[in-house]
Amino acid sequence: xxxxxxxxxxxxxxxxxxxxxxxxxxxxxxxxxxxxxxxxxxxxxxxxxxxxxxxxxxxxxxxxxxxxxxxxxxxxxxxxxxxxxxxxxxxxxxxxxxxxxxxxxxxxxxxxxxxxxxxxxxxxxxxxxxxxxxxxxxxxxxxxxxxxxxxxxxxxxx
Amino acid sequence: xxxxxxxxxxxxxxxxxxxxxxxxxxxxxxxxxxxxxxxxxxxxxxxxxxxxxxxxxxxxxxxxxxxxxxxxxxxxxxxxxxxxxxxxxxxxxxxxxxxxxxxxxxxxxxxxxxxxxxxxxxxxxxxxxxxxxxxxxxxxxxxxxxxxxxxxxxxxxx
Numbered sequence: 233x234x235x236x237x238x239x240x241x242x243x244x245x246x247x248x249x250x251x252x253x254x255x256x257x258x259x260x261x262x263x264x265x266x267x268x269x270x271x272x273x274x275x276x277x278x279x280x281x282x283x284x285x286x287x288x289x290x291x292x293x294x295x296x297x298x299x300x301x302x303x304x305x306x307x308x309x310x311x312x313x314x315x316x317x318x319x320x321x322x323x324x325x326x327x328x329x330x331x332x333x334x335x336x337x338x339x340x341x342x343x344x345x346x347x348x349x350x351x352x353x354x355x356x357x358x359x360x361x362x363x364x365x366x367x368x369x370x371x372x373x374x375x376x377x378x379x380x381x382x383x384x385x386x387x388x389x390x
Numbered sequence: 391x392x393x394x395x396x397x398x399x400x401x402x403x404x405x406x407x408x409x410x411x412x413x414x415x416x417x418x419x420x421x422x423x424x425x426x427x428x429x430x431x432x433x434x435x436x437x438x439x440x441x442x443x444x445x446x447x448x449x450x451x452x453x454x455x456x457x458x459x460x461x462x463x464x465x466x467x468x469x470x471x472x473x474x475x476x477x478x479x480x481x482x483x484x485x486x487x488x489x490x491x492x493x494x495x496x497x498x499x500x501x502x503x504x505x506x507x508x509x510x511x512x513x514x515x516x517x518x519x520x521x522x523x524x525x526x527x528x529x530x531x532x533x534x535x536x537x538x539x540x541x542x543x544x545x546x547x548x
Contacts, residue, residue, distance in 0.1 A: 262462050304420050306536040346531060371529010371543045373504060378464040385543065387531045 235325055237332040240284035240296055242274050247293035248286075251317045257355070258315075266313050269298055282312065285332055287325045294320040297329040299337065299345065307343040330365050334390070344389045346370070351382035362386050393483055395490040398442035398454055400432050405451035406444075409475045415513070416473075424471050427456055440470065443490055445483045452478040455487040457495065457503065465501040488523050492548070502547045504528070509540035520544050 273284045287295045295316035302308040367386035376383035431442045440458045453474035460466040525544040534541035
């Protein structure tokens with residue numbers, strides 16, 4: 233089965249809400265912030281500052297990604313959110329989402345994508361995923377999110 | 391002459407606009423973003439997400455600072471802007487602004503302040519200032535702002 237990546241549409245709202253909750257990786261506050269950006273994208277359309285894309289498998293949303301141009305930079309973008317339904321993980325959906333986003337960024341003269349993620353043990357799979365698609369560690373701030381929960385900066389240069 | 395630090399008020403607008411321009415450190419886009427946050431603070435008052443404080447010397451605004459709680463963290467804050475009029479630099483105004491901000495953060499159970507700054511040669515004085523008040527380097531992304539203009543992450547733990 234192939235993966236199709238397309239712009240996130242209003243009909244995806246429930247699926248995105250569900251995958252953010254099911255993933256277990258995000259706190260209620262994080263989910264609220266993620267959904268705020270989804271709402272902004274749905275309201276502003278292609279003019280919005282935070283493009284969102286959905287990966288479909290078997291005509292069902294299986295994951296989504298959100299990125300944006302980094303203000304006050306010439307060619308830097310941030311990857312803000314990426315989430316794949318737990319039942320659909322390890323099938324190349326995260327990679328397909330990121331490939332799509334990367335082409336999107338390159339088509340807009342972007343030269344790098346930066347992301348911030350957690351150093352917690354339960355994020356080991358996510359960190360491994362970022363390394364496998366070409367991100368490199370760029371820094372760390374200990375206890376950033378909370379006690380024992382550091383922030384790791386990663387960057388992928390094109 | 392002593393330095394007084396107080397909340398930024400509507401009457402400071404012109405002085406802030408001028409010091410951002412005079413400092414020579416900020417691009418027009420950066421100044422626009424900085425002033426957007428000033429406007430938001432003036433509109434929302436103490437309920438705003440980005441507290442702003444002004445340092446006065448001889449009853450004239452000599453510098454200002456803007457900070458904010460970092461979303462999705464328990465006790466992390468970001469220092470977004472700090473600017474001292476060129477003619478008033480090297481008189482302890484930056485330090486007075488930061489001391490005030492630090493007490494403000496600590497009074498709200500903040501445990502660290504994070505900032506991003508440029509690795510450009512003309513920011514050497516700013517970087518030296520951050521080190522002198524207790525910040526430590528936490529990471530670097532090359533060419534982040536533009537070619538040859540890296541982003542440096544600094545953190546001060548309390």
